[in-house]
Amino acid sequence: MRIARTGRSLAATVAATALLAACGGAGGDSGTSDGDPVTLTWWHNGIDEPLNTYFEKVALGFEADHPNVTIENVPVQNEELKARLADALTTGEFPDVFQQWGGGQMGEQVAAGALLDLTDDVTSELELIGGSAAGWQLEGRTYGLPFSMGVEGFWYNRALFEQAGITDPPIIQEDLDAAVVKLRAAGIVPIAVGAGDKWPAAHYWYNYALRACPPDTMAAAGASQDFSDPCFVKAGTDLEAFLATAPFQDGFLEAPAQQGDTSSAALLANGGAAMELMGHWNPGVMSGLAANGVGLGDDLGWFPFPMTAGGQGNANSALGGGDGFSCSADAPPECVDFLRYLLSVEVQTRYAETGAGLPVTMGSEAAVSDPNMSTLLTFRNNARYVQLWLDIAYGSTVGGALNDAVAAQFAGTGSARDVVxxxxxxxxx
Amino acid sequence: MTDVADETTARVGVTASPATSSPQAQVAGRASARPAAPAPGGRRGTGSALRKRLEIAFFVAPALLLFLFFVVVPIVRAVQLSAYRWKGYGPLVDFVGLKNYVSVLNNDVFIGALQHNLIIVVASIAIQLPLGLAIALLLNRKMWGQGVLRTIIFVPYVLAEVIAGVVWYQLLQPKYGVIDAMLAAVGIKGPAQGFLGTPEYALWTVIVVLTWKYLGLAVILFLAGLQSVPEELYEASQIDGASWWQTQRKITIPLLGPTIRTWAFLSMIGSLQLFDMVWILTGGGPANATTTMATFLINEGTKRQNYGIAGAASVILFVVALVLALLYQRFILRRDIQDPASRKKVKA
Incomplete structure (x- = not known):
C-alpha cells in the first residue's frame, strides 16, 4: 500500500513537472508542440471499418499537429477491451487514453483513483457538447468526454403503419396504444422485442422512468443508490399497463435482440413486426439481418418514446448512450490535448461523414446525411437532458438487478414494486 | 466380483508404478496414488527412508504443482475475493467480512438457482436411472443391430455441449422450430412463448435436453457393469426356472449396484455444476426460471463485475457440492469404497 502510494505521488510529481515544463516552453499556447517526446497509448474498440481507418487518421492528424507526440494506436474488440481495461486498472498498467462508457463503471474507476479530472481543461468543449456530456460527469466534475452519442426511440415500418391505417407516428401513450390495436386488427405484429437479452425489455422501463421522474431525481437516485422515490414505481405501473395490451410478438420472452432470424431486429427488418424500441445503431443491425440485404430503406421511420400522463419527467429528455474517452490519472498533459482534438468540429465532422455514429460537437451535424439519423440528431440536440442507459448510469450491480426484474415483469412473474x-x-x- | 471403483484403484496402482523392478519404486508409486496417506516407514535405515521420501517427492511433485496452481490457488483466491467488495478496479481494500455471503443467501435469484440445481440433481437421477437401466438391459441381449443401437444412444454424449445446445435451441424455437412444426402437424399448438420462453416449462425443457445428452453415459456405464456379472449366475437362475424379469431383478440389478451408485455420484456432481447447456439454451431465463448456481456466479462476476458476490457464490457452490459429495460417500458409496481386506471379511 505504502509503495503504491509513493509510486502514485511520484507519477503525479513527474506529471506536474512535465506540465510546468510544457507551459514554460510553449508560452501559453494550447499546444506543447516543442516539448519532450511523448508517447500516448490509445485503446479503443474501433476494430471494424469505417472506424478503424477513421481512428488511424485521427492519430496521424494529431501527430502532425504535435510533432513531439507519438500515438500508439491499439484497437481491441469491444468485450476484450472491457476485460483488458479491468486487468490494466488492477495492475496499474493503464493506457493513457481509453474508451469510456461513463456512468457507474466510470464512478468505480474514479473511486479507484484511475482517471484524470478534465473539468478545468475542457470548458469550451463542454459548451459545444451540451447535455450529452452528463454521462461522463460525476458530482460536477468531468472525467471523460463523449465523441459519439445516440438516443433511443421507436424504429417503425411506414408501409405497415399505412396498411393498418395509422397516419401519424404516436406522440403520447394513448396514440401508441391505439396504434397497437390498429396493427393487431390488421393482422400485423405491433412491436418486436428481444426480451431474451433482458436489456431490450428493460429499456421500456428506463423510458417510462424517464417520463415519470424529474431529471434531478434520476441523478440523485444514482448517486445515493436509493430508488424509493414513488416515480420509480410509477414507471413500473405504466409499463404494466402497456404490457397488458399484449403488444409483442409470439415468443418475445426468449427472442434475442440482434442475432438470427427470430431476433427482434430481424422481425422489423423483414416486415414481421411494425415497431421496435432500439438505439440509434438499429439500421446497421437490421441491414445485416434483412433477407434482402438492405433492410426497409425508405420505409424505415423513427419517433421518440411517447409522453405518458401524470409524469414529472422533462418532456424534452431523451434516453441514450455513447462512446467516450478518458485519460488515466498519470497520463501526460498531451492526453487532454488529444481529447480536445477528437472533439474539435473538424474531426467530429469527419466522424459524422463515416456514418458510424452521431457526433456530439455542435457544428458537425451537417455532415449527417441519413434522414432518420438527422431526425434523431435534432431530437438529441433539442433534448435538455440526455439520460445515459440506466444499467450503465446506475452501475452494473443495480443495472443488472434492474434488467433482471423488468424481464421478470415481462414474463408476468414480477410487479412494479418488485423492480424497485x-x-x-x-x-x- | 469386480466393480468400477475397484477397477479404477487397481488401474491407478498399475500406472503409477510404470514397469519398474525396484520394490521401493512400487511403494512410492502406490503412495503417490494416494497422496493423502502419510508416508509409511521411517523405522528402517535413515538412508533408505530419506531416499524413499525423495522418490515420493519426485513422483508426486508435478501432480502436486498442477493441483496447487489450478485447484488450490483459485479456491484460496475465490475465498479471499468473497470477503471484499471489489468491482475489478484497484487493490482489494474494501473488506466486508461475511456480508457478501449474507447478500448471496438473501438473494432470491441465487436461492432460485440453488433450487433449480437440486431439482436437476433429483430429476436427472430419477429419469435417467430407470430409462438408462431399461435401455442397457435391452441392449445387453443378443439382437440384430445391437452395435448400431449402442452407437446411436451414445452419440449425444460425444457431441460437444455447445453444438448440441445450439441445435436444440433451433429445434425448440416457437413457430419456426421443428418441434413446434411437428406438434402443429398433429394438431397440438405449442406454447405461444415457446418451450424455452415459458417460465413454467423452461426448466423441464432443459431437463429433457439434459436427459437426451447424458443418457448415453448412463447406458454405457451400465452396459460395462453388466459385462462383469458372471455368466454362471444366469445359467444357475435359468436352471432354477427364473423368468427373464426375475433374473434382472434378483441378479443383474443388485450386482450392478456399485456401477449405479458411482454413476449417480457423477451425475449429481455434474448437475450441481451445470452451466453450458443452460447458458446456451436459455441463458438462465426467462425471468430467471432456469438459473443455476454457475450461471448466477458468471452473471455476477463477468457481467456485473461483482467479484466479491461471485466469489461468495462460488464458495457456497463449492461447499454445497462438497457436503453432498461427502454425505453421498459416507452413506451410499461406503460399501463400494471399503478397502479390499475388510471387504473380504464381509464377503466371507
Missing amino acids: DAMNAAGGS
Whole structure:
C-alpha cells in the first residue's frame, strides 16, 4: 500500500513537472508542440471499418499537429477491451487514453483513483457538447468526454403503419396504444422485442422512468443508490399497463435482440413486426439481418418514446448512450490535448461523414446525411437532458438487478414494486 | 466380483508404478496414488527412508504443482475475493467480512438457482436411472443391430455441449422450430412463448435436453457393469426356472449396484455444476426460471463485475457440492469404497 502510494505521488510529481515544463516552453499556447517526446497509448474498440481507418487518421492528424507526440494506436474488440481495461486498472498498467462508457463503471474507476479530472481543461468543449456530456460527469466534475452519442426511440415500418391505417407516428401513450390495436386488427405484429437479452425489455422501463421522474431525481437516485422515490414505481405501473395490451410478438420472452432470424431486429427488418424500441445503431443491425440485404430503406421511420400522463419527467429528455474517452490519472498533459482534438468540429465532422455514429460537437451535424439519423440528431440536440442507459448510469450491480426484474415483469412473474425492491436491494449491497 | 471403483484403484496402482523392478519404486508409486496417506516407514535405515521420501517427492511433485496452481490457488483466491467488495478496479481494500455471503443467501435469484440445481440433481437421477437401466438391459441381449443401437444412444454424449445446445435451441424455437412444426402437424399448438420462453416449462425443457445428452453415459456405464456379472449366475437362475424379469431383478440389478451408485455420484456432481447447456439454451431465463448456481456466479462476476458476490457464490457452490459429495460417500458409496481386506471379511 505504502509503495503504491509513493509510486502514485511520484507519477503525479513527474506529471506536474512535465506540465510546468510544457507551459514554460510553449508560452501559453494550447499546444506543447516543442516539448519532450511523448508517447500516448490509445485503446479503443474501433476494430471494424469505417472506424478503424477513421481512428488511424485521427492519430496521424494529431501527430502532425504535435510533432513531439507519438500515438500508439491499439484497437481491441469491444468485450476484450472491457476485460483488458479491468486487468490494466488492477495492475496499474493503464493506457493513457481509453474508451469510456461513463456512468457507474466510470464512478468505480474514479473511486479507484484511475482517471484524470478534465473539468478545468475542457470548458469550451463542454459548451459545444451540451447535455450529452452528463454521462461522463460525476458530482460536477468531468472525467471523460463523449465523441459519439445516440438516443433511443421507436424504429417503425411506414408501409405497415399505412396498411393498418395509422397516419401519424404516436406522440403520447394513448396514440401508441391505439396504434397497437390498429396493427393487431390488421393482422400485423405491433412491436418486436428481444426480451431474451433482458436489456431490450428493460429499456421500456428506463423510458417510462424517464417520463415519470424529474431529471434531478434520476441523478440523485444514482448517486445515493436509493430508488424509493414513488416515480420509480410509477414507471413500473405504466409499463404494466402497456404490457397488458399484449403488444409483442409470439415468443418475445426468449427472442434475442440482434442475432438470427427470430431476433427482434430481424422481425422489423423483414416486415414481421411494425415497431421496435432500439438505439440509434438499429439500421446497421437490421441491414445485416434483412433477407434482402438492405433492410426497409425508405420505409424505415423513427419517433421518440411517447409522453405518458401524470409524469414529472422533462418532456424534452431523451434516453441514450455513447462512446467516450478518458485519460488515466498519470497520463501526460498531451492526453487532454488529444481529447480536445477528437472533439474539435473538424474531426467530429469527419466522424459524422463515416456514418458510424452521431457526433456530439455542435457544428458537425451537417455532415449527417441519413434522414432518420438527422431526425434523431435534432431530437438529441433539442433534448435538455440526455439520460445515459440506466444499467450503465446506475452501475452494473443495480443495472443488472434492474434488467433482471423488468424481464421478470415481462414474463408476468414480477410487479412494479418488485423492480424497485430489487434495485434497492442491489444498491444496498 | 469386480466393480468400477475397484477397477479404477487397481488401474491407478498399475500406472503409477510404470514397469519398474525396484520394490521401493512400487511403494512410492502406490503412495503417490494416494497422496493423502502419510508416508509409511521411517523405522528402517535413515538412508533408505530419506531416499524413499525423495522418490515420493519426485513422483508426486508435478501432480502436486498442477493441483496447487489450478485447484488450490483459485479456491484460496475465490475465498479471499468473497470477503471484499471489489468491482475489478484497484487493490482489494474494501473488506466486508461475511456480508457478501449474507447478500448471496438473501438473494432470491441465487436461492432460485440453488433450487433449480437440486431439482436437476433429483430429476436427472430419477429419469435417467430407470430409462438408462431399461435401455442397457435391452441392449445387453443378443439382437440384430445391437452395435448400431449402442452407437446411436451414445452419440449425444460425444457431441460437444455447445453444438448440441445450439441445435436444440433451433429445434425448440416457437413457430419456426421443428418441434413446434411437428406438434402443429398433429394438431397440438405449442406454447405461444415457446418451450424455452415459458417460465413454467423452461426448466423441464432443459431437463429433457439434459436427459437426451447424458443418457448415453448412463447406458454405457451400465452396459460395462453388466459385462462383469458372471455368466454362471444366469445359467444357475435359468436352471432354477427364473423368468427373464426375475433374473434382472434378483441378479443383474443388485450386482450392478456399485456401477449405479458411482454413476449417480457423477451425475449429481455434474448437475450441481451445470452451466453450458443452460447458458446456451436459455441463458438462465426467462425471468430467471432456469438459473443455476454457475450461471448466477458468471452473471455476477463477468457481467456485473461483482467479484466479491461471485466469489461468495462460488464458495457456497463449492461447499454445497462438497457436503453432498461427502454425505453421498459416507452413506451410499461406503460399501463400494471399503478397502479390499475388510471387504473380504464381509464377503466371507
